[in-house]
Amino acid sequence: MDLSIWIVxxxxxxxxxxxxxxxxxxxxxxxxxxxxxxxxxxxxxxxLAYMLSGQRTTWILMLGAFCAGWFATQQISWLQRxxxxxxxxxxxxxxxxxxxFGLALLSYxxxxxxxxxxxxxxFLFGKIAALDIRDLYLFLGVSAVxxxxxxxxxxxxxxxxxxxxxxxxxGFSLRWNDFILNSMTILVVAMGVQAVGVVLMSALLIIxxxxxxxxTYRLNRMLLVALTLGTCSSLLGSYISILGxxxxxxxxxxxxxxxxxxxxxLTVKLQTKRKSHGK
Amino acid sequence: MENDVLxxxxxxxxxxxxxxxxVLLVSxxxxxxxxxxxxxxxxxxVVAYxxxxxxxxxxxxxxxxxxxxxxxFLIDFLRRKWQIQEDAAIGFTFTFLFAAGVLLIALFAxxxxxxxxxxxxxxxxxxxxxxxxxxxxxxxxxxxxLQLLPLTIVLLVVIIFGFKGWKVWAFNPQFxxxxxxxxxLFQLILMLLLSIHAVLSFESVGVILVVGLLVLPAATALQFxxxxxxxxxxxxxxxxxxxxxxxxxxxxxxxxxxxxxxCVNGLIFLISVVLSPYKRKADYTVKENNLKFQDFKN
Numbered sequence: 001m002d003l004s005i006w007i008v009x010x011x012x013x014x015x016x017x018x019x020x021x022x023x024x025x026x027x028x029x030x031x032x033x034x035x036x037x038x039x040x041x042x043x044x045x046x047x048l049a050y051m052l053s054g055q056r057t058t059w060i061l062m063l064g065a066f067c068a069g070w071f072a073t074q075q076i077s078w079l080q081r082x083x084x085x086x087x088x089x090x091x092x093x094x095x096x097x098x099x100x101f102g103l104a105l106l107s108y109x110x111x112x113x114x115x116x117x118x119x120x121x122x123f124l125f126g127k128i129a130a131l132d133i134r135d136l137y138l139f140l141g142v143s144a145v146x147x148x149x150x151x152x153x154x155x156x157x158x159x160x161x162x163x164x165x166x167x168x169x170x171g172f173s174l175r176w177n178d179f180i181l182n183s184m185t186i187l188v189v190a191m192g193v194q195a196v197g198v199v200l201m202s203a204l205l206i207i208x209x210x211x212x213x214x215x216t217y218r219l220n221r222m223l224l225v226a227l228t229l230g231t232c233s234s235l236l237g238s239y240i241s242i243l244g245x246x247x248x249x250x251x252x253x254x255x256x257x258x259x260x261x262x263x264x265x266l267t268v269k270l271q272t273k274r275k276s277h278g279k
Numbered sequence: 280m281e282n283d284v285l286x287x288x289x290x291x292x293x294x295x296x297x298x299x300x301x302v303l304l305v306s307x308x309x310x311x312x313x314x315x316x317x318x319x320x321x322x323x324x325v326v327a328y329x330x331x332x333x334x335x336x337x338x339x340x341x342x343x344x345x346x347x348x349x350x351x352f353l354i355d356f357l358r359r360k361w362q363i364q365e366d367a368a369i370g371f372t373f374t375f376l377f378a379a380g381v382l383l384i385a386l387f388a389x390x391x392x393x394x395x396x397x398x399x400x401x402x403x404x405x406x407x408x409x410x411x412x413x414x415x416x417x418x419x420x421x422x423x424x425l426q427l428l429p430l431t432i433v434l435l436v437v438i439i440f441g442f443k444g445w446k447v448w449a450f451n452p453q454f455x456x457x458x459x460x461x462x463x464l465f466q467l468i469l470m471l472l473l474s475i476h477a478v479l480s481f482e483s484v485g486v487i488l489v490v491g492l493l494v495l496p497a498a499t500a501l502q503f504x505x506x507x508x509x510x511x512x513x514x515x516x517x518x519x520x521x522x523x524x525x526x527x528x529x530x531x532x533x534x535x536x537x538x539x540x541x542c543v544n545g546l547i548f549l550i551s552v553v554l555s556p557y558k559r560k561a562d563y564t565v566k567e568n569n570l571k572f573q574d575f576k577n
Contacts, residue, residue: 027364027367030364030366031366032364032366032367032370033311033366033370035370036370040487082552083498083502083552083555084501084557085305085498085501086305088308088310088311089305089308089310089494089498090498091310091311092310092313092314092490092493092494093491093494093495093498093545093548095314095490096487096488096491096494096495096541096545097491097495097541097542097544097545097548099487099488099491100488100491100538100539100540100541100542100545101538101542102538103488104534104538104539104542107534107535107538108532108534111533125381199377199487200374200377200378202370202374203370203371203374203375206367206370206371206374207370207371207374207375209367210363210367210371213363214361246385246386247382247385247386248381248382248385250378250381251377251378251379251381251382251385252382254374254375254378255375255378255379255382258371258374258375258378261371265361269361
């Protein structure tokens, strides 16, 4: 086994772990589609970061992605305060505006003569093979931040997911909670777009948790199942995409994940049916 | 000059039905379902293309209608039977179908075919106007216009003749089912028209930008109007204006036009939010995000 293949595997495993961790809480607080909005709106950030710096180092692109994601969440909450539109309309409007802006910028730099932008459209569907050892260190740092934040705020986020009014009456700030959850989502998405691409990143946040939810109702078991599922299927998906020649990584990972989810759902259904027949 | 006019007409023929459909989606808060459908027609298109070997619209329409129904059915099924919350059900369905579509393109549609992953994302208005229909030396329009025109007419007929039905469907479905209006049929028709629109506009704007054309004009129109009929008119006008601005801006900066139309649309939306006469009054409405302890005291 080559060193670069190990880097790819550790990188995808980290992405899978962080996405499942953060995804559990966004799922429980019913904000799964915010993840979708953030992952689409990260595109202009990446392209602008490349245009300003002129190089495609991972940490610069991630910084740009983080800023764009932060702007998008700010815009969503601004619109929620200013207008009477429903929240799904606001999310869809923000998503499409940012994504269109990103595509416009992308087509602008593709019209320019220098060819450094050649790999930039990989961010649409993801290409994990482009990872190197410095990116891995960066990924390790970001995942450490996310894991520590989850461990420290585990109880608060847990309570916000299940009894929000109680937490507010206890004096916890809903805004601060939303801010932390959004920032973690943005970080995960900024990390994950390297492997999965902006279009499908939200699936990595949603599907592991969804299948874990079918298996169990307890939060710690759910987290455990989601973590295993997310990690294993992103490893398997990236392995398959490396084996083939022209297979984009993102869709491959998502297909493995959804197949797992469907299999789990079917077995759960069959078992409950069998149980009810036995009674 | 003639090309500019053709381009504006093509863009408008996509944008007008989109903004009409968008008003219905926004007033029923089905926007994310619309987004899901426009993503999910991709595998239908690809399978139809691979089976028939051509890009004729017949098989593609069939494939798209099938996947459109599959999407609504799946979302409904996940929610009802497996008790999955709505946002997660939508997220699962469309990412799964979209990933399947992209993988099918990558695996089976070779390098030299017309379908590739990126044109799927943002379409190509510039090349779609080259596909012209010329009969007897006269230019009748581009293929996109001639395909979308019947859809627009059907949509207008459906909206005008069923206007009261749509109103009841959007704002008071319980009353509707009480007086015998088939609200489920209305929803089904809307989803069918939506998936047909997604397929026909796929070449010019791609599958992801469609959601911008759906939601932005409607959201802008809602800032200025209070009745459904006015919202329809305003939304269509805003769609047309942003197409014209987008085409000229794109010619001027020389970049891809379909993303620019959505950008212009978004800019108009933001301006309208600032200028809107119907702002949310902070005094009497308690928004989730602003909940404080004081709100719970009484």
